[in-house]
Amino acid sequence: MEIERRVETSFENDCCFLRVLIFCANFAQRMSIKVHIDCNNFYASCEVSSRPDLYGKPVVVANCNEAGGGIILALTKEAKTLGLKRGNPVFRVKELLAKNNVAVFPANIPKYVDISKKIMQVVIASGIVQDFIQYSVDEFFGTIPVDDADELRIYIGKVKDAIMQSTGIPVSCGASLTNTLAKVATWFAKHYPAYHEICVLPKDKIDMALRKLPIEDVWGIGRASAPRLHYDNINTAYEFAFKSESYIKQRFSIAGVRTWKELHGVSCIDVSSPPKQRSIMLSRTFAYMTDSEETLHTYISNYAAGTARKLRDQHSVCCTITTFIVTNRHRDDLSQYGNSATRRLTTPTADTVEIVKGALDMLHQIFRSGYQYKKAGVILGDISDDRAIQLDLFTSQNENPKRTRKLMETTDSINTRFGMNKIRLASQGYEEKNYKMKEVQQNKSESTEDT
Numbered sequence: 001m002e003i004e005r006r007v008e009t010s011f012e013n014d015c016c017f018l019r020v021l022i023f024c025a026n027f028a029q030r031m032s033i034k035v036h037i038d039c040n041n042f043y044a045s046c047e048v049s050s051r052p053d054l055y056g057k058p059v060v061v062a063n064c065n066e067a068g069g070g071i072i073l074a075l076t077k078e079a080k081t082l083g084l085k086r087g088n089p090v091f092r093v094k095e096l097l098a099k100n101n102v103a104v105f106p107a108n109i110p111k112y113v114d115i116s117k118k119i120m121q122v123v124i125a126s127g128i129v130q131d132f133i134q135y136s137v138d139e140f141f142g143t144i145p146v147d148d149a150d151e152l153r154i155y156i157g158k159v160k161d162a163i164m165q166s167t168g169i170p171v172s173c174g175a176s177l178t179n180t181l182a183k184v185a186t187w188f189a190k191h192y193p194a195y196h197e198i199c200v201l202p203k204d205k206i207d208m209a210l211r212k213l214p215i216e217d218v219w220g221i222g223r224a225s226a227p228r229l230h231y232d233n234i235n236t237a238y239e240f241a242f243k244s245e246s247y248i249k250q251r252f253s254i255a256g257v258r259t260w261k262e263l264h265g266v267s268c269i270d271v272s273s274p275p276k277q278r279s280i281m282l283s284r285t286f287a288y289m290t291d292s293e294e295t296l297h298t299y300i301s302n303y304a305a306g307t308a309r310k311l312r313d314q315h316s317v318c319c320t321i322t323t324f325i326v327t328n329r330h331r332d333d334l335s336q337y338g339n340s341a342t343r344r345l346t347t348p349t350a351d352t353v354e355i356v357k358g359a360l361d362m363l364h365q366i367f368r369s370g371y372q373y374k375k376a377g378v379i380l381g382d383i384s385d386d387r388a389i390q391l392d393l394f395t396s397q398n399e400n401p402k403r404t405r406k407l408m409e410t411t412d413s414i415n416t417r418f419g420m421n422k423i424r425l426a427s428q429g430y431e432e433k434n435y436k437m438k439e440v441q442q443n444k445s446e447s448t449e450d451t
Ligand SMILES: [Mg+2]
Pocket: 038, 039, 040, 041, 042, 138
């Protein structure tokens, strides 16, 4: 009797447990709304955020400078209304820039990376977005456990305001059933001012939205595949989603099938681990040629420190460090020289000190006096995951990657919190000196990006 009762009780408990499990599963499924956050004109917004006097004015960021042959990488909407576009070579639009008093900034990637990290911190601290991850320097994904569209809009608005208040960066946000659909929603948030940069795309509005979205603007399709799709009479996201699964499987790769499923509301694209770069390069063409080893020393230190930071950001380590220098090949009247040297490390590293030291040793090997140098750079190669570092038999305790990793993490977090390069190596040059350099060359802007 006692045994029977115990079995019954146990059965009831199991049922109850199961019911709770099913409820939780339904709850989780119903509530898991994907959110996508995309910074508006990110590089240009970063520059405006540190120069409030430029707010509402045309600003462009170029990968070089006015004196060189750089191209426009990012621009504010005020610059866009002047007819300027991303990809415009600066020298071609020089007059337009000067006539409209457009502020031109050389790209300062480490600064943008730091601001991006700050956005991460702000959103995580808000506690609103779960599983928040950085997909690229200006894009983030997460989930919000709310499925009411109005409520979602309020929460996303809070996150958007928090980012603006803490970093001064305007963002556009989209929310829907899958990551791809959340990106579709962001497209609408950006293209239709009535959304005020927040678009929530509920299930019953998906078809309507897909009908308006050009196929080349679907995440994962891209402009390269567009001509083939147009040829097949697929011009909108809806026409793509409307095709049968077997048609998609026949015609497209697994990536195409995943995109198709996501457009149907089935989550299958994992954004938690974006692909890692297999080599990392930082190089610049200088506005003015230099024959000074000391100047190159400072540039190479900064490029090496920048690549090391990028390496740590993707949780990797490298095994090779390459430094290169070249003269101006367009100057037939000058002697030409170019060279590179690579150091192979015994223990993979992401330590700034070691990478800068390696890069400078290589510079010392290849530098020849009497030449006018126009470009230099650092490339990190043989990159692998930082979780599995193979130690060399003779690695000392001081060189232990765990110790240096702790130091680097601390340095990175201080730099993220208090501003780029607050902690830097002496070889990178001093801030005051670099500021002066920038002022003097404001319009003939020097190309070091770490100043
Ligand atoms: Mg963006």
